[in-house]
Amino acid sequence: MYDILFAGTSDNGRFAKISVHGDMDPGYGSTSKMIAECAVCLAKNPDLAGGGIWTPSAAMGLDLIKRLEDNAGLRFVIE
Structure with missing residues (x-):
């Protein structure tokens, strides 16, 4: 399992902290599930990434997080 905290400041000075918790090893267990969920998300919503090169978060956003x-x-x- 893992628990990661991301922290950052935007150009206008806003600060944010977001944590990501996973129930399996991040090197394989969670990675394989993330890849599978990306595939299912795109198969069910092909219009999310309409052409070009996308990262998963930019293409699928909150749909993928859910x-x-x-x-x-x-x-x-x-x-």
Whole structure:
């Protein structure tokens, strides 16, 4: 399992902290579930990434976060 805290400051000075919790090893267990949920998310919503090159978060955003929380043992928390 893992618990990671991301912290950052925007150009206008706003500060944010977000934690990601996973129930399996991040090197394989969670990664394989994330890849599978990305595939299902795109298969069910092909219009999310319409052409070009996208990262998963830019293409699928909150749709992917919901799938990861519902099906892959991940939790995202705004601290």
